[in-house]
Amino acid sequence: MTPIAATTVAPRVAENLNHALHRLFDREERLYLLGEDLLDPYGGAFKITKGLSSRFGDRVVATPLSEGGILGVAGGLALCGNEVIVEVMFGDFLALGFDQVLNFASKSVSMYGRRVPIPLVVRCPVGGNRGYGPTHSQSPQKHFVGIPNLALYELSPFHDAEAVLHTALQRGAPAILFEDKVLYTRRMYQENRVDDAYRYRITGSGLGWAHAFPDGEEDSADFVVVAPGGVTHRALDAARALREAHGRSVHVVTPAQLHPLDIEPVLPLLASAGRVAVVEEGTAGGTWGSEVAQVVHERIWSSLSGPVLSLSSADSIIPTAGHLEREVLLGAEDIRDGIRRAAGWGDALRETAQPGPTQAQAAAVETAAAGTTTPVTVPKLNNNDETYLVADWLVDEDAWVEPDTEVVALDTSKAQADIAASGSGYLRRVAAVGDELAVGDILGHLLPERAPRAAPEQDRPARPTRSAAPDRPVEPIRPLTEDAPQEDLAAEVHRLDRAQQGTAAVVAKSHREVPAGFTLVKAQVDDVLDRLDRLSDEGGAVLGLAEVVVKAVADAQRDFPRFFGSLVDDRTVALADAPHVGVTVDVDGSLYVPVVTRAHERSLAEIADTLMDFRMKALGKEFTAHELTGGNIAVSLNPDPGVVLVQPLVLWPQLCMVSVGAVGDECRIDEAGVARTRRFVHIGLAYDHRVVNGRDAVLFLTRIKAALEEPAQLGGELTWTTA
Incomplete structure (x- = not known):
């Protein structure tokens, strides 16, 4: 594997900001930082101030929960000739200190008959898309526009944070730096390049x-x-789409x-x-x-x-x-x-009255004489479910629909998928919200002309009944009586949710169809854990064994291509073009296996960002269908203390799943005869024995074990820095 040069990895925006604060404190001896929960090891709600209190303890001050008090003290410190940076934990809370900004700090610059320097910068994490709710997700920038002497800045992936903070402090007047929270885990743009295009x-x-x-x-x-x-990223995504x-x-x-x-x-x-x-x-x-x-x-x-x-x-x-x-x-x-x-570039429904038909409308009207319509049908979204639930209609009844417009949302057992129209026409719904449909069932029709008729009854499928097993009817729950047999006396029942029903279908299929073998090895992980800790401290990203295992598994694809394939028939294996590694995420009784695509091309930090995103989406049950499909191998993570051995299942149509147990301590006698504590982890491999034999499994696991015991084999993955 080619080592990654230090200069090729752009720092995350949060890292750039943290490094900027460290450099400013190194340079400015009268610079203070005030805010809530800033001290190590916490380092602030978003870890932006990590390491500062350890190095500059007398100038990093943790405050009570009072934004008005914090900003009042900060304004006083600045008035006395110091430079001050304040971290407001969430920008929403800046409203609680608005009086100190509007009526003290900004006015003190020029209300004493001469200009008085007030070098004060207020840092505010703002914005949504993190699921933090009404009082932790707002963007209050507009409330501060136009206040005399107050400058407003906003963090961006283009601008170096040190230059922004230095400029703001050198003005000698109060300023606010708004920091959109979604930027923190994104990479800075550098070398005048956004991406390949x-x-x-x-x-x-x-x-x-x-x-x-x-x-x-x-x-x-x-x-x-x-x-x-x-x-910025949303604007660039829109620009690429256009x-x-x-x-x-x-x-x-x-x-x-x-x-x-x-x-x-x-x-x-x-x-x-x-x-x-x-x-x-x-x-x-x-x-x-x-x-x-x-x-x-x-x-x-x-x-x-x-x-x-x-x-x-x-x-x-x-x-x-x-x-x-x-x-x-x-x-x-x-x-x-x-x-x-x-x-007026088309492909978007005009909000005003349409003066005439679009090209697609005209083409559809021409086919009206032939009575042609375009059905909207249920596609196959995954291998786990036989039916999907109609969650929501995204387009109104009788609305004109252009090709590729998303018209209906379907719930699978693991995610929600938006289904796009393959043609154009006026939408006539057939299925209702709550209907449970099989692949190929009709959701609706796209008609060349508006038609007031009701949808044909024969198009609406009957709702399937849930069953405990294929072709086995569900027995009614009998009322509990004193004469009831003991085995029927259940105080309550537990209904499996759709996510768990999907899991049940997958594991049942695995047990029925995959003749699985299993091999287990044990790896000593002291060195790799120590190096991960150092890298986390240096870069501000929390890296663990999970990222290393995912990367090591992906890197093995070149030498073990069959492990990443799928059976075409009893004699043929379709090999994958790249490793797409599924990773188990188990939250609140629902098991998900989202996929890290092309994991061999990703750095450890990028994999860490992806896994963190998976955990957040699992909490909110927000996965999209494409994030849960396409994997050609899977990793089962089981980090709970005390977990020693995990025997995973092969997720058909995959051929292998790797399992990782918890890190445990063992006492070993070293070469000098001294008893020492070492940290170990067990790594298992379940494999389809029709394709993979035991010796191959041992060689594959030995490759993963070596990556954990000798992290230098991962080359630059454990050596790059983000300065």
Whole structure:
């Protein structure tokens, strides 16, 4: 395996911010940090201040839970000639210190007859998409726009956090740095590259604006999206989608400083494009985006092809449930569809009355004479379920539907999947919410013309009855009486939820169809655990054995291709092109096996981010179907203390599953005859004996064991740094 050079791995945004704070404290002897729960080993709610109190204990102050008190003390420290950074645990709580910002810190700069330096920066984690609910997910930026002497900044993946904080402190006036929480685990962009298709440049003096554009199209934009740092990724996703669907060049510009607004550096780009959108996660009304739109209108009105498009989140509190949160918050698809409508690029239903048919509508009307319709049917979403539940209709009855529009949501045993239309037409629903349908059953029809008739009764399948086993009827629960047999006297019953029913189907199929073998080895893990601890301390990411095992399993695919295949027939194995490693996540009685795709190409830190994302989605039962399919090998994680041996099942149509038990201590006699405690873990392999034999299993497990006992075999995976 080729080692990863230190310079190739971009730091996460959280790491960049943590390193910035360390460098500022190294340089500025009168810099203080105030906030709640900042001290090590906790290091703040999002670990941004990790390590600071250990190095600068007298200048890192943990405070009581009083935002008004914290900001009052911080303003006083700044007034006395110190530089101060305050961490507000959640931006929502900044409202509790609003008086100190508005009526003390910002006014003290200029209300004494001379300018008085107040070098104070308030850091605020903001934004949703984390399931934190109404009072921990808001974006309150608009409430601070326009306060005299107060500058507003926003964290971005383009701008170095040290430069932003240094600039804010050097102003000698209070500032707020808004940090969208979803950025913390993302990587910084570097070397003027966003990805293989997009590049970026910093334009303007000082911190400047980041200008992201399709490679080779820096000077030719069809539409420009003005996006603060927290929604940059969503804006870029929308830009990529519009480019793929329409061949349009959509650029994204992101400032480090929101207010006072200096839009001069990007005005030539906005004027040349003629179409501008401003996107932000906060709610509409009196926003930073409105300020941008006003200035753009005033400065380049004659160059614009239409009004500046303003897009924001819904006028609502932010729900905790993931699917409801996504309905409220501005997403990439909202940006994409908003630009489509504004630019008239098609593939989005006009919100105004349609003056005439689209090409798809006209084509559909031409087929009306032949009475042709396009059915919307239940596709096969996974191998676990025989039926799926209609969760929600996403398009209204009789609404016009374009091809690839998502029209209905289906619940599988493990996730919810949105089903897209394969054609166009007016939607006539057949299935109702709550119906349980099999693959191929009709959900609805796309009609060439509106038809008031009811859906044909013969199209609606009868609801299948659940059964305890295939072809076995469910026996009715008999009432409990004193004469009832002892075995019937159950105080209560437990109904399996859909997730567990899916698990039941998979394990039953495995027992029926897979002649499994099992082999177990034991690995000493002292060295790898010590190195993971050091790497976690250096980089701010918590890395563990799970990431190393997933990586080691994926790297073994080249030498053990059959372990990642699937049986075509009794004599043929289809080999995989890449290792896609499923990882078990067991939460609240529901077992999921989401897939780390192309795991051999991912660093340990990227795998750690993916596994953390899986755990968060499991808590909210938010997996999509594609995240739970496509695996060609699986890893069963069992870290609970005391777990020694785990014999996993092979998840058909896969051929192997690796199991990892908990780390345990054993007393061993070393070469000098001294008793020493060593840490061990058991690694098991269940395998389809039709394809894999015992010796091959031993060789495979020996490969994984070596990766744990001799971590240097993973090359750069355990040596890169993120400075």
